[in-house]
Structures are given as structure tokens and as C-alpha cells.
Amino acid sequence: MAEISAAGGGVMSWADDIPPLEAYDEFEPSPPRLSVVQDTGTADDVLPESEPAVNIPTVDVAGVWDNPSPEPDFVWDKYIPRGHVCLLSGHGGSGKSTAALQLCVAVAMGLPLFGVPTTQGPVVFFSGEDAGPILRHRLAGICHNLNVNPHLLAERLTVLDATSEPVLYRELAEFGRHTLEPAPVFHRLAEILTERQPALCVVDNASDAYEANENDRAQVRAFVRGLASLGRQGSNPAIMLLTHTPKASVRGGGESYSGSTAWHNSARARLSLAPDRDDTSRVVLSLDKMNLAPMTAEPLRLARTMGGVLVLDEPTHDAAGEPTEPPQTALLRVLGDFNHRGEHVSAEQSAHTNAWKLCRPEPSFPKRAFPVAGPLFATLRQMERDGLIEKGTYVNAYRKDRQEWLLTAKGWDAIGESAPTAPTAPTYGDGALDADSTSVAPTAPTYGAGGMGDFLAQDVGANLPDSPLAEKSVCPRCDGEGCGFCQPEGASQ
Structure with missing residues (x-):
């Protein structure tokens, strides 16, 4: 072992400078700390807990008996609920717009539609397909059919002609990324609903108001949710969206809506208007989906009047198609x-x-x-x-x-009715010509060039064929029943 000479002449080993083991006790590691903040006993020194990024409301389960929620409210009983989106699907020309206008008039005036009661309230009709003149023509027929005063109706029904700018939601593409955004017209419609506080808002129709891919599920859901937000404001109006039906469903196959299944899944109720399979001149309005109540509404078989208005096809058949009378x-x-x-x-x-x-x-x-x-x-x-x-x-x-x-x-x-009263015979004045008088001979008919060449000129008082008053589409001799003058042999060959 190496030794070192001390200053006093003594010899010292290098190990004499090593401290004893007890000297290392002060370097023992302390227990791990549970908090980086020293607990001083005051709440001000404790860091607050962070807020959640998304707040999900909790439902009051305990009060479902003591404080029950109101039952679903319907603007058209059993068919169209308030505060939600309802689809009305139908093929082009089936009468969707007319049926929707009839519903608007019935709700505005508090009248039943096809025998089904409605809840009266203001109505907004947003038309992105048909312009004002067409809408006014249809409303004239509806008012006549329902015996409604248009002046009173105007106080309760607001019709918006949005054909020049019908888009409520449109797809935007930036740097290869596609998003769906509400258009300015959507915000204006929301303002009108806030002002009018309607019970029903009809959007006609999806092909005009939705400018995006109808098969994109996410975009369709976003569009329907945007419409649903309109139904949750103010008066909680029912939002009825008109959609087109694919051709396959008209022939009896496929779904009664076009595009993604999100159209069906996102709406809370869905109606369809389809031709009657036994008589294509009639249509059937059926309830295909209802999430808020039992589906007890029966299909409605409708017929179209000469004025184009849809009326209930009764009382000859019931909902099952069976005759109610001989x-x-x-x-x-x-x-x-x-x-x-x-x-x-x-x-x-x-x-x-x-x-x-x-x-x-x-x-x-x-x-x-x-x-x-x-x-x-x-x-x-x-x-x-x-x-x-x-x-x-x-x-x-x-x-x-x-x-x-x-x-x-x-x-x-x-049939339990009385015969109509026959009209009374006309009364003639003193100066009228007696029917039995022969003092005045009848004037002979005057014929144009060609004399008797045209059978139209052979009837006393008849209009000449070139006259603007002449009825050329119907034979004056047979009234369209067919005779040798209007249907000579060989004429059809």
C-alpha cells in the first residue's frame, strides 16, 4: 500500500481521508413527491381543472314521471310532426307541389286536409322550382276548391319565389377538400322564419335547394340537420322538404326517395306520393316512416279534379280498397x-x-x-x-x-237525394214575336262563295267555316258523335 509522508515526519495512508459510512446518510433520496404544487392549505394556490372540449347534455331520467316531456305535436295529425324535418317524395308531375300548397292553405286557415285535421298557424312556402305565376294559378284553384278567401289567406301564408336563387346549401371545393356550407339564402330564410313564427315551412324542393352530391351521406346529413335547426327555433315549425322519386319506384320497385339512405335516415317522418297501381289516374299518399309516434295513419287515395286540385277518392272505397257501397x-x-x-x-x-x-x-x-x-x-x-x-x-x-x-x-x-228543380219558362213582353205567327216569313240563309259546297253553311244561323266563331273541332251535325259529313268513308285511310 502506498504511503504518503506527512509534514511532521509521520507516515499517512490515503484511506485515512475517506469519511465514515454514517456521513452518507444525509445524501439518501427523499420519497417521491405527489404534486408539483406545494400544498399550503389555501384553494387559491391549486390549479383549476381544464374544461371539456365538447359538452354533452345529460337527460333528466329521474323526472320522467314527475316532470314528463310534452308529447310530440303534429301540424297535420299523425303525418307531419312539428319541430322536425319531414320528406314528401314523389315522381315529377305526381302532384307534390300541389299537395304541399293544399297543406299550406289548410294549416293557414285551420281546415282539415283530405279529412285529416290540421293545427292552425302561419305558414311559409319556399319555392325553388316554380315561379310566382304558376304558384298563383295553383292557389286560385285551391282557394276555389276549399272556399277560402285569398285576402284572408294572404295574412297567414307567405309564399317565397326563390327560383332566381334557390340554393340553401352548396358544396365548396378548396385544395381537393369538399365541404358543405349554408348559402346566404339559408340565413335569410332563417330570418323570415324568426319574423313570421310559422307552424309549417315547406321547401320545394331538394333538387333546387341542395347543390351537392345527393349520394354523399355526410353532406346529406349535414343538409338535413341544417333544415332541422330551423325547426328548433322560435315556434318550432314543421319543415317539409319535397324530394323527387327515382323512376324504379314509380314502376313498383326500389325506394321512394333518390340518393343516399341518409335522406331517409335523417328525416323523422317521410311521406310518398305514388300512382295507384290499379288506376294511374289516381295517386296514393302514404306514410313510409314515423319516428315520433306509432304509424297508424292510413294511406290516402286521391283523385285530381279538372282544376288540378287533389281530393280524397271517397266514398267508393275504404283504405283497404274495398267498396263502401254498391x-x-x-x-x-x-x-x-x-x-x-x-x-x-x-x-x-x-x-x-x-x-x-x-x-x-x-x-x-x-x-x-x-x-x-x-x-x-x-x-x-x-x-x-x-x-x-x-x-x-x-x-x-x-x-x-x-x-x-x-x-x-x-x-x-x-241515393237519398231530391231531383233538381226544373227551370221556369221564359216570359216574353208584349212586343215579342208570337211563336205561332206567320205574318213574317223567316229570312233565307245567306251562303258565301261556293253556295252549298260546305255543309257548315247549310244550317240556319250557322257560322261559316272561315268565321272566327266557327267551331271547327266538333261537327255541328252530330256534336262529335260521328256522321257521314265529319267522318266520310275513306277519311281515316
Whole structure:
């Protein structure tokens, strides 16, 4: 072992400078600290807990009995709930816009629609497809059909012509990234709803208001959620969005909506308007989805009047399509309606005003009993033999005697109605020409160039063929029933 000489002449080992083991106790590691903040006993020195990035509300489960939520409210009973988005799907020309306008008028005036009650309230109709003149024409027919005063309706119905700028949501593409953003028109619509506080808002339709990919599920959901936000403000209006139906569904296959399934999944209710499979002149309005209540609403079979308004196809068939009264009685009612209105149903099968052509478009016509003209004409002959109807004579516009079907007293009793009162004969003054007088000879008819060459000139008082008053589309001799003058042999070849 090496030794070192000390200054005093003694010898010292290098190990003499090593401290004893007890000297290392002060360097023992202390226990781990549980907090970087020294606990001084005051709350001000404690760091606050961080707020969550997203707040998810909790539902009051304990109070579902003591403080229950209100039941879902419907603007159209069992069909359209308030505060949610409802789809109305249908093929082009099926009558979606007309049906939606009829609903708007019914809600605004507090009237039932197709026999189903509505909740009265202000209404906003946003039209991105049809302009003002078309909407006004349809509203005129609806007001006439429902006997509504347009001046009163204008105080409760707001119709927006958005055909020049119909887009509510549009797709934006930046640096290869596609997003869906609300358009300025959407914000303006939200302002109008805040001002009007409506019970119903109709958007016509999705193909105009939604400018994005209808098959993109995320974008469709964002669009429907944007519309749903309108239903959660103010008066909680029902938002009804009109959509088009794919062609496959019109032929009886596929879904009654076009595009992604998000259209169906995002809406809380969905209606469809489709042609009746047994009679394409009728349509069926059915409820295909309802998340807020049991689906107890029955399909509504509708017919279109001459003015284009949809009416309930009753009372000849119930919701299951079964007749509610004998077809013969229903046919008597239809003929009775024509008799009441003074309209002539020709007894001639070849006439353009025969029973098949005039009665079939009527809403209460028993279409399932008479799918073609043959059984209808056979039933009319049998009803004549039974004394329910008879042939009457009337003079047409060309002074020709024609035959029409009229209900007899027995026929009126069969439907529980009274016969219309016959008009009184006209009263002539003292200076009127006596019908039996022969003192004045009738004036001979005047013919144009060609003399008797045109059969139109052979009738006394008839208009010449070149006259603007001449009726060239209907033969004046047969009133369209067919004769040797208007349908000579070989004319169709």
C-alpha cells in the first residue's frame, strides 16, 4: 500500500481521508413527491381543472314521471310532426307541389286536409322550382276548391319565389377538400322564419335547394340537420322538404326517395306520393316512416279534379280498397252530380261526352268496378231497364236534339237525394214575336262563295267555316258523335 509522508515526519495512508459510512446518510433520496404544487392549505394556490372540449347534455331520467316531456305535436295529425324535418317524395308531375300548397292553405286557415285535421298557424312556402305565376294559378284553384278567401289567406301564408336563387346549401371545393356550407339564402330564410313564427315551412324542393352530391351521406346529413335547426327555433315549425322519386319506384320497385339512405335516415317522418297501381289516374299518399309516434295513419287515395286540385277518392272505397257501397249506387251519385250541375252526359256511346269519358275522372267514380268502358255501358242499360235512369233530350249549341242520361224519381230516391228543380219558362213582353205567327216569313240563309259546297253553311244561323266563331273541332251535325259529313268513308285511310 502506498504511503504518503506527512509534514511532521509521520507516515499517512490515503484511506485515512475517506469519511465514515454514517456521513452518507444525509445524501439518501427523499420519497417521491405527489404534486408539483406545494400544498399550503389555501384553494387559491391549486390549479383549476381544464374544461371539456365538447359538452354533452345529460337527460333528466329521474323526472320522467314527475316532470314528463310534452308529447310530440303534429301540424297535420299523425303525418307531419312539428319541430322536425319531414320528406314528401314523389315522381315529377305526381302532384307534390300541389299537395304541399293544399297543406299550406289548410294549416293557414285551420281546415282539415283530405279529412285529416290540421293545427292552425302561419305558414311559409319556399319555392325553388316554380315561379310566382304558376304558384298563383295553383292557389286560385285551391282557394276555389276549399272556399277560402285569398285576402284572408294572404295574412297567414307567405309564399317565397326563390327560383332566381334557390340554393340553401352548396358544396365548396378548396385544395381537393369538399365541404358543405349554408348559402346566404339559408340565413335569410332563417330570418323570415324568426319574423313570421310559422307552424309549417315547406321547401320545394331538394333538387333546387341542395347543390351537392345527393349520394354523399355526410353532406346529406349535414343538409338535413341544417333544415332541422330551423325547426328548433322560435315556434318550432314543421319543415317539409319535397324530394323527387327515382323512376324504379314509380314502376313498383326500389325506394321512394333518390340518393343516399341518409335522406331517409335523417328525416323523422317521410311521406310518398305514388300512382295507384290499379288506376294511374289516381295517386296514393302514404306514410313510409314515423319516428315520433306509432304509424297508424292510413294511406290516402286521391283523385285530381279538372282544376288540378287533389281530393280524397271517397266514398267508393275504404283504405283497404274495398267498396263502401254498391258500384251502381256510386254511379248513380256521379250521374246525379252532373244532373245537379246541368252538365249533359250523352247516352250515345260514340259521343265525345259519353258516360265513360265524363264520369271516369270524377273522384267518386267506382273505378275498380268499371276498369273499362264495356261494363259501364252495360250497367247503364240495366239501370235504365230498372227504372233508375232514363234518356232525356236537350238541344246542343248547334240547335240539334241530343240524348242524355237523367235520373228518375226512383233513382233520386235510391241515393237519398231530391231531383233538381226544373227551370221556369221564359216570359216574353208584349212586343215579342208570337211563336205561332206567320205574318213574317223567316229570312233565307245567306251562303258565301261556293253556295252549298260546305255543309257548315247549310244550317240556319250557322257560322261559316272561315268565321272566327266557327267551331271547327266538333261537327255541328252530330256534336262529335260521328256522321257521314265529319267522318266520310275513306277519311281515316
